[in-house]
Amino acid sequence: MIIKAVQHETVRLYYNEETLHIAIESNGNRWQWDEMYQPYFNIGEQTIYFKDAGCIQHFNWKTGVGEGFRTKFSNFVVKGIESPLAFETVVWIEYATQNIYFELIPIEEAHELMGNFYWPGHMAFKEDSSKWYTVINMLQGLMIPNNWPHQVDKLVFDGQMCSSAAYMPWFGQIKEHEGYIAIVCTPWDAGYQVNHPEGSDFCHIGVRWLPSMGKLTYKRSMKLTFLENCDYNDLCKVYRQYAKEQGLLVTLKEKAAKNPLVNKFIGSAIVHTGIKTHVSPDSAYYDQEHPEKNDEVVPFAVRQKQMEKLKEAGLEKVYLHLDGWGEPGYDNQHPDYLPACIEAGGWAGMKALSDKMKALNYMFAIHDQYRDYYFDAATYDRAFALQNPDGSHIEFCRWAGGWQTYICASQAPLYLKRNFTELFRHGIQLEGTYLDVFTCNELDECTHPWHTMTRKECMAYRKSCFDYLVAHDILPSSEEVIDWAVPSIVTAHYGPYAFMLWPNEKPKGIPVPLFNLVYHDCVVLPWLMKEDTPQGDYMLYALLNGGAAYLDAEKEGGALKHEIERYQQVAALQEKIAQCEMIKHEFLDENYRIQKAVYSDGTEITIDLDKGTYTIQ
Structure with a gap:
């Protein structure tokens, strides 16, 4: 030896x-x-x-x-x-x-x-x-x-x-x-x-x-x-x-210096809603017992009235994320998602909503998608789908739109530019856009000789889509948070703990905010606001992590008032520490139920998940 x-x-x-x-x-x-x-x-x-x-x-x-x-x-x-x-x-x-x-x-x-x-x-x-x-x-x-x-x-x-x-x-x-x-x-x-x-x-x-x-x-x-x-x-x-x-740590202060919309976004209530739902009969989500639930359209005008109601309730900051705004419906026929949903009011209805959002000084954002490649998309061409090293293609049927493969990411910037040119031409004023799955799903590679692509090149293509939005003064976001995208994105759908996605599974470990300990002052993360869960009130996690809050605009009366009150607690703290580094996180008891986070401005947040309480110093 x-x-x-x-x-x-x-x-x-x-x-x-x-x-x-x-x-x-x-x-x-x-x-x-x-x-x-x-x-x-x-x-x-x-x-x-x-x-x-x-x-x-x-x-x-x-x-x-x-x-x-x-x-x-x-x-x-x-x-x-x-x-x-x-x-x-x-x-x-x-x-x-x-x-x-x-x-x-x-x-x-x-x-x-x-x-x-x-x-x-x-x-x-x-x-x-x-x-x-x-x-x-x-x-x-x-x-x-x-x-x-x-x-x-x-x-x-x-x-x-x-x-x-x-x-x-x-x-x-x-x-x-x-x-x-x-x-x-x-x-x-x-x-x-x-x-x-x-x-x-x-x-x-x-x-x-x-x-x-x-x-x-x-x-x-x-x-x-x-x-x-x-x-x-x-x-x-x-x-x-x-x-x-490595040049990955770009703070919100640096991003705000380039685009003041960053400061407008901080403290906003995140309203996530939609327009058109269509679930294909061959989708895994198709409801066989209640087929009427597979198709639904909510007019743009209804969403406009909801925004007006929030203004009347005293909300000064709202970020509206709109799913299903295209004619095919949510998760259908990408990348050929245009025009605006005709049944919901078409381009005129979408523009009216866009104009009203500007008048209310609220932020208007849409969902979009450039990875799923649906077989029934108008311009679908198998030659531009991802090709595996052995020459095969991925095919599956899960999401609402039915059978699909993946489009090579080399094509994503081209389709993004095509679609947004049409949005701009119709006067749709956007301040945010969510590009689905880019910061959640794994990187792809493609061996088709027309558009050969490594995973590293896939990352660059995805990032160039975010950067296109930045160049047009639109705040980019995606499903979750990946640090290669931090220089470009401002927010995400969420950056959750594992139990929030799989609440019924045996936990794989103890949740700790590793990402926020590195990047809290670089990205605004919204948090779900569920109250009665075995893991505790989710609002406490939003406070501990100095994040943003979702708000359900569908609620009425006292339920909506309660939603707003909870959002306001989170937003007040978020406005103060969103641009601060999370210095330290610690558990204060053996059961990991009492936690404290310390921020660079001296703010300390302590939460007790069993008692459902918090303190801010």
């Missing part, structure tokens, strides 16, 4: 050339890969371990910025035939920061379509303790103590980075008060997996590298930063600094 080591200041890196395992000592605290882990990758259904390479060569690695170890793997046998595949791993300490970098570098690609690479390994993280925990960025954030009673393994979008599985591309682990943060520096073709069996005393988490266009293609990189006397707040602040260095 040959174990090599390098050291810089307080960090020492060990490499076992026989097992390919890594161990790290930082400030006297030892971290090492789980002894059962073996690095591997997939080609088709075949699993191939790094150790199975016919040729493994080890080298020292030293440059002007750091040192460590390089290993080259080649001469693999795939389905009985030697493959040209060759790649290298480099693990090294950066002198300036004492960070540990893990780099996976292609040397020669295989003839076959590659699968995932599972390297570097997961830490041996075993201790029956709530003080040993893992944090992941699924939705707003989750903390998984080692003694958490429930199983944690299945993640939304299978843990793919740049989706709602990872609002930010990092994870971390804390044992007592020592910890590390693993930042995936090349997140576009990456994912992670968590393994915490029910009743176990460990939690394993590791990164995996997805193929790009069926190949490894380019160098993949992840870095570990080790901390002393830390908790999840400290990990978030390490990533906040990283986000600054």
Whole structure:
């Protein structure tokens, strides 16, 4: 057994050339890969371990910025035939920061379509303790103590980075008060997996590298930063600094300097409603027992009267998000969504609503969608659908519009421009637009020769749609919050805790506001306002997180008055701290029901979910 080591200041890196395992000592605290882990990758259904390479060569690695170890793997046998595949791993300490970098570098690609690479390994993280925990960025954030009673393994979008599985591309682990943060520096073709069996005393988490266009293609990189006397707040602040260095941290103050609508939006009541519903008979949402519920139209004039009623009730700030405004109906026939719904009043009715919103000094926003590609769209052309590396296409039928595939994101900016040119031509004055799923669903890749697209290019195409709206003084938003989009978007549908989406499932962990600890002063997040839930009054979460509030404009009389009173409590605080950094979050009891958040202006919010109370200092 040959174990090599390098050291810089307080960090020492060990490499076992026989097992390919890594161990790290930082400030006297030892971290090492789980002894059962073996690095591997997939080609088709075949699993191939790094150790199975016919040729493994080890080298020292030293440059002007750091040192460590390089290993080259080649001469693999795939389905009985030697493959040209060759790649290298480099693990090294950066002198300036004492960070540990893990780099996976292609040397020669295989003839076959590659699968995932599972390297570097997961830490041996075993201790029956709530003080040993893992944090992941699924939705707003989750903390998984080692003694958490429930199983944690299945993640939304299978843990793919740049989706709602990872609002930010990092994870971390804390044992007592020592910890590390693993930042995936090349997140576009990456994912992670968590393994915490029910009743176990460990939690394993590791990164995996997805193929790009069926190949490894380019160098993949992840870095570990080790901390002393830390908790999840400290990990978030390490990533906040990283986000600054990457140009991702653009604050609301900076955005407001370019567009004063940002300040107009802060403190608004978020009214989410619609115009036309049409559910296709082959949709999963089609109501067989009550077919009359599958088609509904609410005139633009009705929504206009609701806005006038809110003004009469004393609301000075309202942001109207309008679904189903196009003739096909909500989630139908995208990207061919025009004209404005004829039965609801057509272009004239929509313009009247738009004009009234301006007269009321309210904000008018619409839902739009440039990923779902419906077979019955007027300009549907299979040649512009996403094509998988094996030449196949995704086809499914779930949403209201029925059978669909996905359109290549390279086409999204073109269709967006086409549709908005028509909206502008009809005098529709918009101050906000929601581009559905762009910051929720995973990034796509496409191999059609007319519009070949990597996942990283998909991200750029989606962002260019947001930037088109910014250029036309429209506040862009999307379904959830992904940090690659933070420089462009101002808001989102929400950035919820996991239990808000899956209230009836066993919780995967303890909700923590990881995203807000990094980006609170960059994005305005609306919060649902449900009152009587097992998890407590959702308004308390809105207050704790200094966010915006939804308001149900369909209610009447005392119910509407109650809605407004609750919104006003949230808005008063939001106006004060929306542009402040969330400095710290903490739990004040063992059951995680009393929580406190501290903001950069000194404001402290404490909530008690059992008593349904809050205090603001």
